Amino acid sequence: MFYRETGQFKTTYADDMAIFPIRQDRIGLALILAFAFLVVPFVTSDFTLKTIMLPFLALSVAVIGLNILTGYTGLISLGSAGFMGVGAYACYKLTTIFPEVNIIIWIFVSGFFAAAVGVFFGLPSLRIKGLYLAVATLAAQFFLQWAFVRIPWLFNYNPSGAIEVPLRTLFGVPITGPTASLEVKYLICLCFVVGMTWLASNLVHGRIGRSWMAVRDMDIAAELMGIKLLNAKLMAFAVSSFYCGVSGALFVFLYLGGAEAGTEFAIRLSFLILFAVIIGGAGSMIGSFLGAGFIVALPTILKFGLPAIGIAITGATAEKIVLMIIGALTIYLLIVEPHGLARLWQIMKQKLRVWPFPY
Amino acid sequence: MSAVTSSPARAVLPPAVLGTLKVLGIMAAIGAAIALLVQTGLMPKGSVGHKVLAAPFIDMWELPDLLVQTLWEGLVAGVLYALIALGFVLIFKASGVFNFAQGIMVVFSALTLVGSYEIMTQRMGLPTGVVVAILALVVAVATMFVLAWLVERIVLRPLVNQNEIIMLMATVGLTYFLIGFGEYVFGGNPKVMITAELGLPTGSTQFNILGGRVNIQHLDVAAAVIASVMIAGLAFFFQYTRIGRALRAVADSHKAALSVGISLNQIWVIVWFTAGIVALVTGIMWGARSDVSFALEIIALKALPVLILGGFTSVPGAIVGGLIIGIGEKMGEGYWGPLLGGGIETWLAYVIALGFLLFRPQGLFGEKIIERI
Numbered sequence: 001m002f003y004r005e006t007g008q009f010k011t012t013y014a015d016d017m018a019i020f021p022i023r024q025d026r027i028g029l030a031l032i033l034a035f036a037f038l039v040v041p042f043v044t045s046d047f048t049l050k051t052i053m054l055p056f057l058a059l060s061v062a063v064i065g066l067n068i069l070t071g072y073t074g075l076i077s078l079g080s081a082g083f084m085g086v087g088a089y090a091c092y093k094l095t096t097i098f099p100e101v102n103i104i105i106w107i108f109v110s111g112f113f114a115a116a117v118g119v120f121f122g123l124p125s126l127r128i129k130g131l132y133l134a135v136a137t138l139a140a141q142f143f144l145q146w147a148f149v150r151i152p153w154l155f156n157y158n159p160s161g162a163i164e165v166p167l168r169t170l171f172g173v174p175i176t177g178p179t180a181s182l183e184v185k186y187l188i189c190l191c192f193v194v195g196m197t198w199l200a201s202n203l204v205h206g207r208i209g210r211s212w213m214a215v216r217d218m219d220i221a222a223e224l225m226g227i228k229l230l231n232a233k234l235m236a237f238a239v240s241s242f243y244c245g246v247s248g249a250l251f252v253f254l255y256l257g258g259a260e261a262g263t264e265f266a267i268r269l270s271f272l273i274l275f276a277v278i279i280g281g282a283g284s285m286i287g288s289f290l291g292a293g294f295i296v297a298l299p300t301i302l303k304f305g306l307p308a309i310g311i312a313i314t315g316a317t318a319e320k321i322v323l324m325i326i327g328a329l330t331i332y333l334l335i336v337e338p339h340g341l342a343r344l345w346q347i348m349k350q351k352l353r354v355w356p357f358p359y
Numbered sequence: 360m361s362a363v364t365s366s367p368a369r370a371v372l373p374p375a376v377l378g379t380l381k382v383l384g385i386m387a388a389i390g391a392a393i394a395l396l397v398q399t400g401l402m403p404k405g406s407v408g409h410k411v412l413a414a415p416f417i418d419m420w421e422l423p424d425l426l427v428q429t430l431w432e433g434l435v436a437g438v439l440y441a442l443i444a445l446g447f448v449l450i451f452k453a454s455g456v457f458n459f460a461q462g463i464m465v466v467f468s469a470l471t472l473v474g475s476y477e478i479m480t481q482r483m484g485l486p487t488g489v490v491v492a493i494l495a496l497v498v499a500v501a502t503m504f505v506l507a508w509l510v511e512r513i514v515l516r517p518l519v520n521q522n523e524i525i526m527l528m529a530t531v532g533l534t535y536f537l538i539g540f541g542e543y544v545f546g547g548n549p550k551v552m553i554t555a556e557l558g559l560p561t562g563s564t565q566f567n568i569l570g571g572r573v574n575i576q577h578l579d580v581a582a583a584v585i586a587s588v589m590i591a592g593l594a595f596f597f598q599y600t601r602i603g604r605a606l607r608a609v610a611d612s613h614k615a616a617l618s619v620g621i622s623l624n625q626i627w628v629i630v631w632f633t634a635g636i637v638a639l640v641t642g643i644m645w646g647a648r649s650d651v652s653f654a655l656e657i658i659a660l661k662a663l664p665v666l667i668l669g670g671f672t673s674v675p676g677a678i679v680g681g682l683i684i685g686i687g688e689k690m691g692e693g694y695w696g697p698l699l700g701g702g703i704e705t706w707l708a709y710v711i712a713l714g715f716l717l718f719r720p721q722g723l724f725g726e727k728i729i730e731r732i
């Protein structure tokens with residue numbers, strides 16, 4: 001009833017190629033953005049901001065990154081947590097060596113370090129593909145994890161082996177470190193997410209994105225059509241790792257406030273990110289957010305939601321039950337909708353267009 | 360079909376042998392070159408080149424007993440990696456599923472064995488000993504069968520014909536489920552494997568050879584023997600039994616197998632059960648070497664480089680790959696690890712596998728990849 005494109009005519013090519021061709025979509029997006037910027041930080045509790053919103057925003061950048069690689073280019077990677085770690089450690093080193101430069105610049109720049117590492121570990125993708133490549137990227141994951149523990153220069157020879165986020169300010173307002181308020185961290189994170197999403201959306205809808213999708217659908221055919229596989233694949237690895245790196249920096253600097261060497265960026269996080277891509281929907285921007293939201297919110301909801309509705313579980317048992325439910329739910333979701341939550345979202349929009357008189 | 364695609368015999372030697380010979384020749388040439396560099400004084404002692412390229416080999420030559428010990432440890436580790444990889448290969452061949460849960464199945468089956476033994480002796484008051492241990496073994500085998508049946512029913516059947524990555528994620532989901540379930544039922548504490556009760560040998564023997572001492576655990580010998588027997592048994596099972604032939608038919612082509620009346624569902628239960636048995640044996644062996652806990656999961660991940668090295672579909676590949684990775688890893692850690700600060704075991708296996716893959720993208724024993732538009 002409200003969601004109709006009747007009467008909206010496309011009169012220019014630009015209209016036809018718009019990412020959101022329907023006016024209601026554009027209004028909806030504007031409303032969501034306004035809500036996220038103006039309402040969420042002042043309404044939600046500190047608990048929600050800390051345990052759900054910050055990790056959700058930080059991880060969604062990494063999920064977009066892996067989606068570019070897996071969903072758009074068809075290369076499976078299990079090293080995303082390692083690349084996130086590169087971003088976090090690069091940011092830490094940069095801000096301790098050059099403390100006078102603003103941290104926001106360093107968070108962005110640390111992505112380039114991750115991109116360089118990503119390109120290096122992406123080189124095998126030219127010869128191997130599919131699950132073989134997935135296993136090969138584990139080399140990156142384990143090597144990087146080892147480097148974070150064994151190279152003390154990376155954590156400034158801190159005896160505990162951990163990195164602690166120093167206090168950094170923007171216009172005199174602390175944005176990282178223990179004294180920064182959650183609302184400020186949230187807003188910074190949100191700005192990054194919006195900017196990076198806009199960038200990624202333009203990339204995948206443009207020439208580069210088209211070449212990625214051609215490689216995904218069939219790389220030999222793409223090569224015959226004149227797409228340089230070397231450039232396309234390494235570009236995908238670079239962009240993907242760049243996103244992972246920025247996400248890692250955000251994750252440590254704005255969400256965790258410090259990281260234990262080698263434990264935060266373990267293989268489990270890599271799987272979680274890949275899981276978010278698959279559950280959200282491979283090759284879909286909205287899917288990245290749905291997937292990231294799912295993996296962040298589910299454990300929290302289970303842990304705190306089950307006792308709230310009267311199912312009493314103790315802390316230790318809760319962990320195990322949560323694991324079981326996550327596992328079972330994964331399989332269930334894959335069976336119900338193998339194309340992810342993004343497909344469900346699409347179906348819902350389709351249904352809404354003809355509601356309340358479906359024909 | 361294979362007669363058409365296989366290339367006509369041009370060389371006298373099969374290409375694999377020829378390739379191996381070529382590689383060996385290149386390695387010998389590099390070795391000679393290094394020896395020449397050291398002898399002529401171009402690579403002085405203490406330089407980086409000497410430390411990396413020459414010193415480890417000199418160590419090997421001067422302390423042969425240490426070399427034998429390292430090789431033996433690598434061999435045993437390799438056999439166990441090969442066993443885990445074997446479970447992967449069985450399932451991948453028959454159902455095209457990359458079963459990430461194989462590593463957890465190893466831990467889960469071992470936990471079931473130890474946990475049910477504990478429950479039987481401590482809570483039900485049965486006497487400790489061989490009889491109850493075998494009873495626990497039966498319980499573990501039955502559990503693996505139920506697991507195989509449930510997986511086929513609940514996971515595989517609705518997901519048939521889906522993309523490989525979706526199947527992979529489903530097994531990742533299974534992994535999480537099994538971890539939670541195992542910890543919920545048996546508790547999260549590490550348990551001690553009932554080695555003696557199962558009649559496995561303990562203790563060790565020392566050999567005085569090559570001017571030094573080599574220490575060999577009896578359990579490792581038993582592990583190697585049992586693994587060899589099991590691999591031979593599986594080979595026999597695949598080659599000569601009706602079910603084995605059906606399994607190979609399914610591996611070749613699902614559709615053709617279906618059309619001659621082979622039940623895919625039945626085959627999948629059998630193959631997952633077989634993989635479960637392999638997992639149980641692996642779990643007993645690994646569990647006897649260290650404690651039984653979910654920390655073994657990391658070891659199970661080590662089977663992945665073995666897999667890409669040997670090829671996902673090749674049983675001999677899994678065995679040879681396991682040995683290469685096991686020995687390469689122990690040698691690397693023992694001789695080159697100290698140069699990098701140690702602990703390189705966690706990633707060395709992957710790098711070795713990657714090195715091989717750059718030259719043979721389909722793995723050592725995989726079929727040549729032919730791509731068509």
